Structure formats: structure tokens, C-alpha cells
Amino acid sequence: MSYPIETIRHSLAHVMAAAVQKLYPDVKFAGGPAIENGFYYDFDTEHRFSEADFEQIEKEMRALIKSDGRFEQRFVSLDEAKKIFAAQPYKTEWLNEYDAAGEDLSVYTFRDFTDLCRGPHVASSKDLPRDGFKIRTVAGAYWRGDAKNKMLQRIYVDAFATKQELDDYQKMVELAAQRDNRKLGKDMDLFHFEPEYAPGAVFWHDKGYRIYRKLIEYIRMRQEVAGYQEISTPSVMDRCLWERSGHWAKYGAHNYSGTTQDGKVFCVKPMSCPGGMLVFGQGIKSYKDLPIYLAEFGKVNRYEAAGALSGLMRVREFTQDDAHIFCTEEQLEDEVVKILRFIKDIYGKFGFEKISMKLATRPNSEFRIGSDEVWDRAEGALKHALDANGIEYEIAEGDAAFYGPKIDNYLRDSMGRVWQCGTVQLDMNLPERFDLSYVGEDGEKHRPIMLHRAMLGSIERFMGILLESTGGNLPLWLSPEPVVVTPISEKQRDYAQEIVSALRGVGVYTRADLRDEKVNYKIRELSLAKTPIIAVVGDKEMADKTVTLRRLGVDGQETIALSEFVSQMADAIKLPK
Numbered sequence: 001m002s003y004p005i006e007t008i009r010h011s012l013a014h015v016m017a018a019a020v021q022k023l024y025p026d027v028k029f030a031g032g033p034a035i036e037n038g039f040y041y042d043f044d045t046e047h048r049f050s051e052a053d054f055e056q057i058e059k060e061m062r063a064l065i066k067s068d069g070r071f072e073q074r075f076v077s078l079d080e081a082k083k084i085f086a087a088q089p090y091k092t093e094w095l096n097e098y099d100a101a102g103e104d105l106s107v108y109t110f111r112d113f114t115d116l117c118r119g120p121h122v123a124s125s126k127d128l129p130r131d132g133f134k135i136r137t138v139a140g141a142y143w144r145g146d147a148k149n150k151m152l153q154r155i156y157v158d159a160f161a162t163k164q165e166l167d168d169y170q171k172m173v174e175l176a177a178q179r180d181n182r183k184l185g186k187d188m189d190l191f192h193f194e195p196e197y198a199p200g201a202v203f204w205h206d207k208g209y210r211i212y213r214k215l216i217e218y219i220r221m222r223q224e225v226a227g228y229q230e231i232s233t234p235s236v237m238d239r240c241l242w243e244r245s246g247h248w249a250k251y252g253a254h255n256y257s258g259t260t261q262d263g264k265v266f267c268v269k270p271m272s273c274p275g276g277m278l279v280f281g282q283g284i285k286s287y288k289d290l291p292i293y294l295a296e297f298g299k300v301n302r303y304e305a306a307g308a309l310s311g312l313m314r315v316r317e318f319t320q321d322d323a324h325i326f327c328t329e330e331q332l333e334d335e336v337v338k339i340l341r342f343i344k345d346i347y348g349k350f351g352f353e354k355i356s357m358k359l360a361t362r363p364n365s366e367f368r369i370g371s372d373e374v375w376d377r378a379e380g381a382l383k384h385a386l387d388a389n390g391i392e393y394e395i396a397e398g399d400a401a402f403y404g405p406k407i408d409n410y411l412r413d414s415m416g417r418v419w420q421c422g423t424v425q426l427d428m429n430l431p432e433r434f435d436l437s438y439v440g441e442d443g444e445k446h447r448p449i450m451l452h453r454a455m456l457g458s459i460e461r462f463m464g465i466l467l468e469s470t471g472g473n474l475p476l477w478l479s480p481e482p483v484v485v486t487p488i489s490e491k492q493r494d495y496a497q498e499i500v501s502a503l504r505g506v507g508v509y510t511r512a513d514l515r516d517e518k519v520n521y522k523i524r525e526l527s528l529a530k531t532p533i534i535a536v537v538g539d540k541e542m543a544d545k546t547v548t549l550r551r552l553g554v555d556g557q558e559t560i561a562l563s564e565f566v567s568q569m570a571d572a573i574k575l576p577k
Contacts, residue, residue, distance in 0.1 A: 003122050009034035009159045011071060011110075011121045012061070012133055013041050016157060018113035019060035020045075029115065030090045030143060030152055037169060038133070038159040042141055042152040044090070049153050054135040057155075062130050069111045071121035075104035084114060090143065091116055132166050133159040172415050179415075181464035182311040184472045188529050190480070191312075200309045200316030202460060210480035210509070212319075215459055216297055218478075218575050219321045222346065225577075228293040228323060233275025235299065239265040244433055245274045250367040250402050254303045272298035273452060276324040277434045280448075285438040290448065291327035291335055297459075298322050312464030319459040325451040326436070329381075332449055336385040336407070336424055343409050343422040343455050349576045350466060351475075354412040357391065359383060360399035367402045370429040378426045379405045401452075403429045413469035421462060425452035472530035473552055476572040479532050483510040483569065485547075486526070488519050488538040495542040499535060499562060506570035523550065535565070 003011075013032035016039075020027055024047050032041030043049075076084065078098060084107065085091035094116070098105075108117045110125070122128060136156045143149035158173075160166045177183075185191045190208030193201070204212060220230065239257060242248040247270065248255070256268040269275070276294050285292065301317045308314050327335050344355050359382055362368060362375045382405050386393050393407070400406055409422035427450040437445040456462040466474070476482045483503060487496040496512040503510045513522050519536065526534050527550075534550040541547055541559070548559045560568075 003127060005161055006034045007120055007122060008128060008132075008161055009039040010119075011125075011128055012157065012159050013039040014071070014108065014110050014113060014115060014117070014121065015061050015064050015125060015128065016057065016155065017041050017043075017115065018064055018111050019057050020155075021113050023056065023060060028090060029088055038136070038157045040154050040156045042143075042154050044150065044152050049138040049155060051138075058133070058135060061133070064111060065125040065128050065130050067111070067125065069125045071119075071123065071125075072109045073106060073119055073121075074109075075106055077104055081105045081107065081116065085116070129159075129161055129163070131163040132161055133157055134166060134170065176415055176417070176468065179468040179471045180311065181313065181467045184467045184530070185311070188472055190467075193311075198317075199306060200304055200314075202312065202315060202317070207480035211463060211474070211478060212459060214478050214480075215456065215463060216319070216321070218349075219346070219455060220295075220297075221575055222342075222577075223293075223295050223323070226293070226342065228295040230295050230297075231276065231279050232296060233269070233272060233279065233298065235269050236266050237269060237275070239267050241274050241278075242267055242270075245277075245430055246367070246369050246402060246433070247271065247274070251302070256301050256303060268301045269298065270300050270302045272296045272300065272320060272322040273324065273430065274434075276322070277430060277436060277450070280324070280326055281434060281436055285326075285448075287328060287438055287440050287446070290438060291325055291331055293323060293325050295321070295323040312460045312467075315458075315460055318461065320454055321456050321459065323453040325453060326431075326438075326448040327451070328438075328446070329449055332381055332426070332451075333385040333388065335451060336382065336426070337389050337391075339424050339451065339453050340391065340407065340409070343424075346455050347409075347411050347422075351470070352411040352413065356410045356412075356418075357386070357393040358396040358399070358408050358410065359386065359393050360396040360401075360406045360408060362400050362405065363398045363402065365402060369403055369433075374428050375405070378428050382407055382424075382426055401425050401427075403427050404452075406452075411465075413465060415469065419465050421457045421465070422455045423453070423457070427452060474530070474532070476532055476569075477575055481510065481531060482508055482573060483533045483535055484526050484531050485510060485512045485535045485537065486519055486522050487512065487514070488536065491539065492537045492542050495537055499537065499547060502562065502566045503569060506566055508566075508569045508573055527552065 013034065017029055017032060020043060024045050026045055028044035030042035030044065032039060078095065082092065082095050085095065105116060106118050107114055108119060108121055136158050138153055138155050140151045141154040143152055158166060158169060160169060185208065188207060189205055191202050191204050194203060239248060251270060255270050257265055259265050276296060279294055280292065297319055299317065299319045304314060304316050325335055347355055361379055404425055404427040406423050406425035408420050410418050410420050412418050431448055431450050436448055438448055440446040485496045485499045487493055493514055500510050500512050515522060523534055530552060532552050535547040536550065537547055545562050546559050547562055547565050548557050550557050
């Protein structure tokens with residue numbers, strides 16, 4: 001019988017817990033769910049797990065699997081469960097808080113290990129792969145995720161139905177490590193971080209900042225063609241603005257704020273939404289003006305826990321390609337579909353063709369604003385827009401923003417990883433809070449509907465995704481340094497500078513590597529820095545007015561006329577439309 005991979009992973013988690021219990025009898029158990037690509041289990045024991053223990057734990061797991069043990073479920077009363085787990089404090093704590101005392105509880109037993117568990121599990125350990133799992137790492141994890149509680153030891157395991165799937169995944173993980181944006185940032189001299197002085201903030205170097213600016217330049221160009229107006233709002237605004245919008249109640253702990261000499265509390269901008277609404281609120285708007293598209297490349301700051309920071313993927317200061325579309329309810333469906341198609345087209349230009357979507361519905365949160373009636377209308381409108389246009393999507397229950405439902409866009413990179421980037425969020429609540437209006441055809445004031453929209457999302461994060469997906473081998477139009485000219489000797493210095501001038505004359509950023517080093521050494525260094533094209537020139541090239549080209553990732557070289565090369569490069573660096 002074949003089982004879903006989640007069932008296999010969950011069953012393997014119980015097998016690992018049984019193995020750990022056999023090897024370390026004093027262990028106390030917390031929990032171990034299946035997760036993407038494997039599972040983990042949290043343990044409390046005096047023994048400090050390390051890589052030296054992994055092989056022994058895996059060996060014991062394989063022996064248990066080979067033993068053909070049954071996964072036996074039974075239902076017990078709360079009192080009986082408390083007796084079963086009397087020696088397990090974490091299970092006991094959960095049982096003491098259990099609020100459905102009249103219901104029986106499900107427990108599973110595998111060999112000598114028993115756990116509170118709803119299941120499902122495989123019938124027998126013989127249904128589990130003996131070579132489809134590998135312990136990856138051990139890390140600290142607070143009980144229930146609360147720093148006030150005890151730190152447990154969390155063992156992470158990669159797990160798949162077959163060894164081939166495991167091998168493929170681990171190769172991908174190795175490739176991801178080689179392509180880590182922090183490593184590429186150093187190798188390519190793009191950026192660095194200063195945790196002591198500015199944790200979670202990027203220090204852009206010249207080449208990295210060129211990529212950053214080019215991303216913004218491209219989105220700006222596409223937005224202008226699509227009729228967007230670009231605005232800029234203050235970086236520091238009064239706290240009362242964020243209280244009015246509801247962001248303070250929801251995210252106040254993540255805001256950077258301070259009190260000025262006159263006693264007012266100001267916040268460093270954590271998002272661009274309120275500023276965009278204040279811009280829309282200036283002057284009288286007519287129904288004839290709608291839809292209005294206000295875009296902003298807003299630099300925002302949000303406090304993230306130090307342990308969550310991760311290169312470009314999770315920072316405290318970043319730039320969003322934010323936009324707010326103000327429209328009528330009649331225009332809403334067309335605008336939603338237009339944005340989704342816009343986002344998909346943008347992703348395609350960066351090589352991301354596999355896009356999926358999730359419709360996130362209202363959260364069950366004390367911070368949610370707006371009536372159920374408004375949420376019903378908003379969720380219904382987004383669902384109708386997707387269904388009426390044949391757009392495939394999944395439902396993400398409870399994942400909406402506190403002010404409205406949203407459609408999140410997920411892209412899959414070259415290593416098969418999925419990233420949430422672009423989003424469309426329907427907001428009927430904040431226009432009400434900011435008393436926004438337009439004059440309708442009837443001469444009366446009406447409330448606009450607002451769509452929050454981001455395409456790349458965080459410029460920093462998207463750049464990290466792009467670097468890792470491409471391994472730093474960026475398309476020529478996005479490369480910070482498409483060409484470096486390398487003379488073989490001192491005699492070709494002037495010709496190398498002539499090539500640089502010709503390329504810069506048509507808008508191609510380039511430079512000459514005039515260091516007093518052997519040409520092969522320079523080629524190796526430039527290749528490590530992911531230089532797309534290395535133009536090597538010697539006496540023959542200088543005499544013939546040609547260049548010999550080495551392209552990143554391509555074996556061999558080619559020699560072409562300088563004039564032809566300049567013309568090719570002028571076309572190659574144009575922004576895609």
C-alpha cells in the first residue's frame with residue numbers, strides 16, 4: 001500500500017522518537033510534526049545531541065523499521081492519558097490544558113514508544129523507507145516557541161519515499177549552499193552586512209547597487225507604460241497615523257519609534273499604505289479619474305528578531321515596489337485580473353515561468369478590522385475575479401491581512417523552491433478609516449475600493465531569490481558589469497580603454513582590468529565574480545580591431561569585430577518590454 005508523503009514523514013518522526021528513547025532512556029518528548037521535505041522532533045534530555053550522534057540514531061531507526069513494528073492506535077480517557085504520560089512533563093502540560101474532557105484522546109504506540117497523536121500513520125514500519133531519510137541538523141527550540149520556556153533540542157530530518165528523492169533533494173540543498181546569496185554577495189562584491197552597527201540592513205557596494213537600481217528602473221519603466229503615477233512619502237510620520245490605520249495595534253512591537261522634544265511619538269515608516277492614502281486624499285477626485293494608480297518605491301523598516309535575519313531574504317530595512325490602486329466596485333474585477341497578469345509577465349522576464357496563487361481569507365485575530373459583511377464582499381469579489389477568468393488557485397484559510405483578503409503569488413525557482421513574492425490585497429476598510437471619497441456620476445460622494453499591490457515585493461528579497469536561482473549568472477540587461485576588458489599585456493592598455501569607451505558610449509557599463517597580473521589569473525577571478533563576458537585583447541585583436549570573448553558558462557571562446565560586438569551589446573542590455 002502506498003501512503004501520502006506526509007504520513008510517511010509523520011510515522012518516521014515516531015520511529016526516530018522511539019530510537020532516541022532506546023538510546024537515551026531519560027529523554028522527555030515534546031512533539032514532532034511532518035514539515036516540508038521531512039520532519040522534526042523536540043527532545044528534552046541532559047545529553048547534548050551533535051553530528052556525532054546522527055549515525056547511531058539513524059542506525060537504530062533502520063533496525064526498528066526492519067523489525068516490522070505495528071503502529072497501533074487506541075482511544076483513552078483524559079484520566080488514562082494522564083497516567084500514561086505521567087513521566088512526560090510536556091505531554092502532561094498539554095493534557096492539563098485540554099478543554100474537551102468528555103472526549104477520548106488518540107494515542108499511537110510503536111514498539112516501546114507511545115505518543116499523543118491523531119495520526120494517521122502507516123500500518124507497519126515495513127511500509128517505511130529504510131534509506132529515504134537523513135538527519136540534517138540539531139537546533140535549539142523553546143517549548144511552545146516562547147523564550148520564557150525551556151530550550152529544547154530539535155532534530156531535523158530530511159525524509160522522502162525513496163532514496164533517489166532524498167539524493168535529489170540533498171543535491172539541491174548542496175547547490176543552494178553554493179548559491180547562498182550571502183556567499184554570492186561576497187564572491188561578486190555586491191553587498192555586505194554589519195551586524196554590530198546595523199543588523200538586518202544592507203551595505204550596498206557599487207555592483208550590488210547597480211543591480212538594485214536596475215530592478216527599480218525596470219519596474220518603474222513598466223509601471224509608467226501601464227499608467228502608474230510614482231509618488232514618494234515621508235520616512236518618518238506621527239504614530240497617530242499608524243493608530244488610525246490599525247497598523248500600530250497589529251505591528252507596533254515591530255516599529256521603530258521615538259519621542260521628540262515636543263512630546264510627540266514618531267515612527268520610521270514600516271509600510272507605505274497610509275502615505276498613499278494621504279496622497280489620494282488631496283483634492284477632489286471624480287469617477288472619471290478612476291482607476292488611479294499610485295506607485296512608490298518605499299524604503300521601510302521593521303524590527304525582525306535577530307535570529308530570523310537571513311542575508312537578503314530577511315532584513316530589517318528594505319524597499320518595496322508598492323502600489324495602491326483606487327477604483328470603483330465595478331472596475332474591481334478587471335483591475336485584479338490586470339494586476340495578476342502584470343505580475344506574471346514581470347516574473348517571466350526574470351525567467352520564472354511557474355507561478356501559483358493562493359487566496360488568503362480572513363484571519364481569526366483580535367486585530368482584524370471591518371465587519372463580516374465587508375469581509376464577505378471582499379472575499380467574494382476576489383474569488384469571483386479568479387473563477388470568472390479561469391485562474392487556478394488554492395485557499396489559504398486565515399492568512400489574509402488584518403484589513404482585507406489577498407491573492408499571493410508564488411514563484412518556483414531553478415532549484416524547485418517556492419517563494420511568495422507578489423501580492424494583491426483588496427481593502428474596503430482603510431479607505432473608510434481615512435474618509436477617502438470620489439464624486440460619482442450622480443454628483444454624490446462615494447467610497448473608493450483600494451488594492452494594495454506589490455510585484456517583486458521586497459527588492460532585497462527578490463534580488464536574493466534571483467541571485468540564488470541563477471547562481472549569480474544574471475541576464476546581460478541586469479548584470480552590474482556585463483563586460484570586463486582584459487588586455488594580455490601593457491601594450492594593449494590603450495586599445496582596452498578604446499573598447500571601454502565604445503561600449504560606454506552605447507550605454508554598456510564596462511571597465512578594463514589593467515592589473516599587473518597574468519591574464520589567466522584575472523580570467524579566473526572575473527569568472528568567480530560571475531562576469532558575463534570577458535573580452536580578452538592581445539596584439540592580434542588590437543591589429544584587427546576585434547575582441548576575443550569568453551562567456552560565463554560557455555566552453556570555448558569566439559573572436560568578433562569590435563564594431564559588431566558593440567552593436568550586439570547595445571541591444572543585449574535593453575530593458576525587456
